[in-house]
Amino acid sequence: MKSIPVAGNNSSLILNLHSILRPLDFMEKYNKQYGDFYRFIEKKNLSINITSNPQAIREILTMDSDVFDSGKANKSLSFLLGDNSLILLDGKDHKSRRRLLMPYFHGKFLEQCSQKIISITNQVSDRLEVNQPFAVRPLMQEITLKVMLNLVFGIDSEQQCQRLSNLLVELLEIFNSPFKSLLIFFPILQKDWGKYSPWGNFLSLKAEIKKLIYQKIKERQKLLIKEKSKCQDIFGLLILAKDENGAGMTDEEVHDELITLLFAGHETTASALSWLFYWIHYHSEIEDKLRLETSLLGNVSDYQTINNLSYLNALIFETLRIYPVVVGSFARIPNQDTYIMGYKINKNDYLSISIYNLHHREDLYPNSKQFKPERFLETTYSPYEYLPFGGGNRRCLGSALALLEMKLVTVTILKRFKLVLTNNHSLYPVRRGITLSPPASFRMTVKNCVLGKNS
Template sequence: MKLPPEPKTPSWLLSLQFKADPFGYMDAISKRYGDIVTLMFGSTPTIYVSNPSGIKEIFTNTKEITASGELNRDDALMTGKQGVLQLDGIRHKHRRKLLMPAFHGARMQTQGQRICDLTHKVMQQQAIGKPFIGYPTMEDITLRVSIEVVMGLPEGERYNRLKQLLSLSLKQMLSPLLIIAKKLPFGGRDLGRWSPAGYLLYLRQELFDLLYTEVQERRKQTDTSRTDILSELVLASDEAGNPLTDEEVRDLLISPLFAAQDASSTALAWSLYWVHRLPHVRSRLLQELDSLGENPDPMSIFTLPYLSAVCNEVLRIYPTQLFTFPRLVESPVQVMGYELNPGTILIGNIYSTHQREDLYPTPKEFQPERFLEKQFSPYEFLPFGGGSRVCIGGTFALFEMKLVLATILSHYELELVSQRPERPKYIDLICYPASGVKMIVRGLRQHQAQSQPSVIGLV
């Protein structure tokens, strides 16, 4: 087997370098070893690819290279053993098909006005002249949206408890104390609710119990007119024609809830940062939004070219997901000229692909215009991964991102508290803004009528 180049640095030191500065580390690795590199974890070679042609080979070769759910088993602690991340083959395809309609087409469009209304509801809680943190504010919005889309719950006690459990669970998963504890001999064990791991397990059980109860109750009061994911799953059948079990339905709900909360709120926080750090970007966006008139239709907002370009550039420069889900070589295969043996792990490096200068000149600069000038392939721009493991809710996430950002910009005058660059912080596959993006509301914004034909897209 001929493997791609491999750093001579010991794996433990590479791990420390990555944790200290993941982006500097990946930039240095790409510069020195190119767009395909081998890292050894024990006796298993793991190959990271940031070449679009190589990524295409990985995504499209489903015979020798599989997207094994077993490789995502570490996520099962919080997502359950029967979520889409852990399933394979026919079961995986079937469950994805069950979840897809809620995140696409007409079903997605019906959520547009509700997303705008929820954004207003949360933003109206921010006092004028008083600083707030962008990330938790965006998390509040995306949590509300995800609970309504996935669960169809009305506001009330159970809605609030679910919202609280999802937020607390995510905070605990990202807790520095838990991350440190896991490195200690017994730190990852359940030592009671007051230990880091024990508290996460407590939250997990509370979340699982709440979802399980809701599944059981919804099954008793089935309503074929409802369009939320839970209501559809309790009526759905598996690939053999049998009803899904309550446990299966519960596990299928968890990943969409967490993904909608975590990745979407992170992308929105970065959006607020870049738009308000670069006045020319904000000015052009407002000009485009104002061209729609007052109270525009959500689908008109969704199709705005410069808004789309801004959101794409946000997801390019600091993608919320830095790597694709891993793939497993099942039988001898050639990737980018290298002969790989069974057992080799393949991972698409999304961040490094998005930093390629041949695709994105001056990649460290925030330039939305690049997405107006060129159409990128799904192997060149892949913020939601690709192939059989592409994020089910990717289209909906962009839809939500555009509507939330447009609603905030159109109605609120915001500014950054500090002009110091926002530092990216990488935790558990997600790239967060380190300070959370500190902002302040300066006042309400009045719609600016267009006095002349819009020149958006021509400037």
Template structure:
């Protein structure tokens, strides 16, 4: 077995550097070691291969379940629970995906379009002219409302506000480098009571769990199969092998959708506002494209607009929310990029480095949506939602929400950046977010 080279510093120091400044760590390592290198930045293994070459990523994704297995996401297990789709393996994972996929596609998802537009407009309508705000905070508010309506069918009431407050509290905790770092150092996840860092995380989680179980029990007692929210669909869903989902399974899947479904999308939306208002010609071209649809365009028609789509794609190319794909573990001896790998070795596709390859994206640090109009990139060259059997299940909803929120606000409000300093990606838990939140000001309503 021959293992790719990598940084020579101890693994604990690599983890620390990766936790504090992941992009600098990755760019420095790639500049020295190339398309594949060993960098054990998560977990306890001494070997962890990061790959950015599309051919290698294609080999990994195409060999899912054959030469490579997708192990459970140990990093997120403390947040999403034992029954989350993110931590299930093998047949149980495939069965879980089968149950969860229908709400995120076709007519079911299109039905959410008008709700997204209404919630985006409602959030911005509360701003006064000349009022300053951070796009990240406002986008988080919109995205949380969307996910609560889509997942639970909730738009008001005591439980809606309690869930919203608790989830926001939990995610805000991971703005702290100390709390975020605990995810990468499992041995430090000690519950020493609510006044300790991890103890307070667990305290908030227990409060959320209680709310979720209460909602599940209430909905079981008054279940209406005609409802289109995801909880209603999951309560009606049946697995060929064992029937419906238990309360614990439902709770973990709902927690996964709440955390992964709003936090990541909020950062993506904030980045679109940053780039579109940093370059006014981009904003004007989107408005011109929207004007071709008339006064009351259908949400699906908006989502199909080529330039709007390219803007959202370029946003997630230049600033992907997730840095790495879900890991794959080698199942049988395999050759990857000239290296002979033995079973057990873990391989990650590096989304960020792939999105900044000079051979794919010249001048990769420049925001240029036209790239996506000039050519079509393969799923191994552009992969903001990962790929293979572990591709993000909420990808379609995330794209839909990004496009509709951006289009709605550009059509109805005049905004500008209030801070002209370049915004840079920083760690927020296991994902990246804009460092200062994208500071903006509302100039007027159109």
């Protein structure tokens, strides 16, 4: 029987620190040494298996989804998302929650968001001044958080949600650097030494957010009793949802799902957008090609036209390939002994896809470190060769929204401003909580306003 090469012992502190503080370097090292399928020993008879082999990925993602649990592998996120988050659910509960939410992230619901995304982008970018450098990630985060709040709480959310929005940003800033992210991975550091300690601060912000959301739930429940049809947003949908026995969701379940969507839906897209702006301006010929493509748009800003811009599409795909914001899929835990490429994966072992290693396979992406959007114009990659949003039954719920946002924000900002990188150094991803993002120091400068403000 073939066996997967052992790359190390997962209880090693050095190994863990390496994977948290220098994740890309970590993945490159083990991939180079052990190939595209290797494992770490967690404890006797329990392994963490990691693959970036397209054949293995195909087998994992097309296998009957009932064979794998993922929710229980994500338990370490319950401190942030709560136990009832979609990300922590498995089996029947996971399936029915996905079925409930899915329509809000596709088709006509997304189409309806387009104008709102454009107007939020205009409103946030109004404060950009000519010759003034600005920090890119916070600007993108403000846009993506406003979009998510709008999608979740509805159109009249802006003033009402300002406090909530500030608290969410403040809370995420606690994990905004590689060292501060250690708090997530080492429960031993999660000690409440008062409001001025990182964990104490986290708990106090989390409690305040919870109180605000519970208050909103109560208000909305009252409103829904009065006006039964007013359910134009995810908040209303969750409050009115019933399972097959006719039981509704508890306030705690509604709270956990809202928090999940707000966090998962804006951090990731903000980082992806920041990278996109970096790459567009890092190579002047890329900006020229993109401007040529978007100039043909005139004033058109409709969903279909922007969605079909092929060069912009390729640029976004390459951005998500070279530095994926989420470098590995959720772990899949088989609930029975399973075989992948003839390798035995024991019941309860962890099985994860290294998205970063997959996206840097030289057989799929020659000169993989080179940013080259044309790859995606010349080649169509299968869902087992390219997966910035994961795949199978855990595929990112918000992938279509994220792609649409990236397109609309880019076209809207480029139409208004000519931007330049404040500093031409190459950027390298840094850890920010469980995702990777451009460094906080990443800045751009407005060279001139193409259309002027408020246009």
